[in-house]
Amino acid sequence: MNNKHYAIIGGGINGLAVARQLLLDFPDAKVTVFEKESDVAMHQSSHNSGVVHAGLYYEPGGLKARLCRRGAELVKEYCLSNNIAYDECGKLVVALSQEEEGRLEAIYQKSLANKVPDVRMLNAEQIKEIEPNCIGTRALHSPRTAIVSYGDIARHIAKEIKQRNGQICTGRAVAQLTEKAGKITVHFDNNEQYDAQFDYAVSCAGLQSDRLAKRSGDIETPKIVPFFGQYYVIDSQFKDHVKGLIYPVPDPKYPFLGVHFTKRIDGQMTIGPNAFISFGRENYSGKKFNLGDVYDFLTYKGFWKFSSKNMSAALRELKTVASQTNFVQEAAKYVPSLASVSVAPATRGIRAQAMESDGSLVDDFVIRKQGNITHIRNAPSPGATSSLAIAEYIVREVMSHS
Template identity: 70%
Template sequence: MSIVKYTVIGGGINGLAVARQLLIDHPDAEVTLFEKESSVAQHQTSHNSGVVHAGLYYAKGSLKAKLCRRGVHLVKEYCEANDLPYDQCGKLVVALTEVEVERLKRLYQIALDNEVPDVCMLYGDEIKKVEPNCIGIAALHSPTTAIVSYEAIAKQIAKDILEKGGKIQLSAEVKELKNNADGIQIIMKDGSVYPETFNYAVSCAGLQSDRLAKNSGDEANPKIVPFFGQYFVLDDQFTNDVKGLIYPVPDPKYPFLGVHFTKRIDGKMTIGPNAFLSLGRENYTGKNFNFKDITDYLVYPGFWRFSFRNIPAAIRESKTVLSQQTFIDECVKYVPSLSKMTVKPATRGIRAQAMNQDGSLVDDFVIRKDGNITHIRNAPSPGATSSMAIAEYIVREVMQTVEAKATVDANDSGIEMVVQGS
């Protein structure tokens, strides 16, 4: 019996989780992961808030709702098994107006629908029992929301892959995957052909997911449009004024959550992020720009449709980009005791936001199959929380369908299905 060969493209937490899951479920298979950087977890995995989301925002029946809840369990279990830090610090979503209270009640129902454990509504002074310095009319309390280091988790998964006999090819940027009669061919960035072929491939290319998918014969849409999120770290003397996570109630007029307090696994407290158009998919310093990346979204019709519909949001977010004090003021609304706080900039994160041609943002996870190639086309927050559950889902459900189909018609290389939640 011939050995089945799998390849995974992308060494972020999703790609690593998929490679690990393949080795768990198919221990006799060969698994090779390609990562374009000199080490794993160099992009979204190491540039995020570190929050293990409990499932407060995601519509019942969506992939986000299903895989987030499963992902929480798997991340916690993995951290415990590998002695990695996991701080169940809890989260408050705080309403400051009666309008926000009504929105908060809808969030509470979503949390109940998703079976988020121990969530409850708090009113008035009840909020101070959780966060003594926080004010608000009402709050949704999620005591099981946690924080971790996804970079540390990803690097541990990389070790697991090597220990299980998998291969990780670093500094190896893949440009294209080709479905050929004799297997899947890997075309590298320099145009060279990797000497091995593979039976199955999973593309987890994050910020470059649309480009790799399109180069490999998949549809051009959705398009990745990069948005940066700036964080600031509170100076140490202000850190203890907030115990855990404090978020605003999402405003349906705006596409992103808004500035909030987030505790880090190292004990530091941060405020952020804002959300504004990035001048590059990997522009973490904010000092550079990438002409190709900028041109890519400027010539995309969906970007302009999105922009015209979201001018108020752009104005709101631009204020926090241009003024650090405005950024701080947004947070002080929830914790007035921090009105004199001082902060330092932290590294930016870049969100790989998938956008449709009509200008709408793709809300749910999108996993698309093209022959024996599976593409993760959209995995924003809670993508890191859900990473191990996404891996299970791809390996045990999506790829099983591919493999069953392949045994019936090995020559069919057309797009077979799109998997996404409602």
């Protein structure tokens, strides 16, 4: 019997998944989720592409590769078991030149090492069999890559938590966690404390993860630097020009992937995202300016080191920020029939990018244990895909429950 009391900070898909896993593994435990918003899944969990990544790109043996593969299986199983929409539409990673073909072959080898199911390389003619309107010299086909609504999944997990006697406290912004003599106190923004102490805590604070970790006694880095990614929905008359997902081959000169085609679970087709610095960690509208957030990255030496090394990438992305036409043209390199398609703004996501003081971007998941407090310090894409596996990993491998 485990009658311990667990605090989970953050009601996004990762926090909810950890709470659910605790209740599955320890039905007698008391689990309380704290979420600062009025409902769950109001940040990154509902502002993303909805792709269930298969594990193509990630370094074999790393946490990303391991937890993405396990997570993709668990997401599929969860959706099918709970009648949540799940579309295995497949994905092409398309090379447009001989140089890109070499990089594509390296991705293919990684996908084999990661045991991604049913992947294969295609020539130009075979690309047309999968995506008739797509051009390219070669492509990597991942037929098991799928799309979902992670917001829907998160909200369903929240219902399950309540059914299993877990508690979700919304409207409670946690400012700090302190531990003394094996007991953890949860402190709120208004200098109040929760009226009970906890045996364990897991911080899944997303865009605020570094701040909460630092205030709770963890190390300062990696630091979160926010980048926004804008998506556009194409004119619905043209949505059938693309059947699934069409991605570019990543260019090592650029830190982010680049514009691509992504089918949505509602059947619409989107292009995006670009990647540019956000003037607020939670600036989903793009119309706000958070002075504290901007000051935070402008005074971080890691940001300036990153910027000095990535000016060409910034200029490329700025073109897509400034002009919808340039945005569409980037995507139309792969589907020329959509070069003049009209688009409308859709989801705008904020990537909680962890950055070291030397300007390097943290590639793998970062999960740190400090006493009886566990911090998810970095869980970018494929963080949502991996959420149920991240929960298993934290509950069964990182935490000690004795």
